[in-house]
Amino acid sequence: WTQMILWGAYCETSQDQSPGTPGAAGDFGWKVLTSDDAEKKKLSAELANGRLAMMAIIGMFFQDGLTGSAWGDWANYTASPLRAEPVSAAAAAAAAKAAAAKAGASAGAKTAAATTGIGAGTGKSLSGEGEEVPPEPTFDPANEVGVTEPFGYFDPAGFCKKGDKAGFRNLRAAEIKHGRVAMMAAVGAVVQHYVKFPGFDSVPAGLGAVEVPPGTYGFAALFAVSGLLELGAWTEDPSKEPGNFGDPAGLGQYTLEMRNREINNGRMAMFAAIGIIAANVYTGKDAIEQFGLA
Secondary structure (H helix, E strand, O other): HHHHHHHHHHHHHHOOOOOOHHHHHOOOOOOOOOOOOOHHHHHHHHHHHHHHHHHHHHHHHHHHHOOOOOOOOOHHHHOEEEEEEEOOOHHHHHHHHHHHHHHHHHHHHHHHHHHOOOOOOOOOOOOOOOOOOOOOOOHHHOOOOOOEOOOOOOOEEEEEEEOOHHHHHHHHHHHHHHHHHHHHHHHHHHHHHHHOOOOOOOOHHHHHHHHOOOOHHHHHHHHHHHHHHHHHHHHOOOOOOOOOOOOOOOOOOOOOOHHHHHHHHHHHHHHHHHHHHHHHHHOOOOHHHHHHOO
């Protein structure tokens, strides 16, 4: 470590890096790594590779700190400090087993009280009147749908509090809806590069589509239809899970696995849609042109 720091300090101070000098442009005379051609192609490649390497080494440091190895197995990591409520698979299984055992014991006690209470003069009827009802367990968002590896229950900002079921339902519904919109947006950003609806031949791809008629009119119509569906057909029902608006296609795939997949794909799509929009604003190119494709 001492040798590395001293060598880095020597390289940093032994070259003149004042404005206008070759050192200010990253050219320190090491022609093995840089080039003196007009376009500085090798220097550009070095800078790009250096940026990638910085991200890579930070990722390796992060993963080594979490898993114990730079190439660690995330399946072995169940105690992230970023998780609001770290829950391992073993702990979740043990909690489920304990809850089932408690429920069975409670049911047995109720049955015994109902069958013996009258003869013993307890005053408890077979209907259960007068019996103490155990309180409902405290709502824990860490046990809800969407808790999957490698992050588990990920809520570093603490938006979802224990016991706040209404608040969780509101945030989960918003997450599902935004994820669904983002998935359609990401797919649409790719398709619009190749497909033009009749009458929209002059509408450009990318964000420019909402600025040029008739693309502007199409966006307004889409916004209005979305509002009607949000306020009328697709409304939240407290008796159902957040985001459950039925099964209009009759697929019959409303399972835990598919619900987790939808949430995770929606989360990825939100990042993808944000990336496509940011790149479009910065470069003026649509989702396909970003890859150098025509």
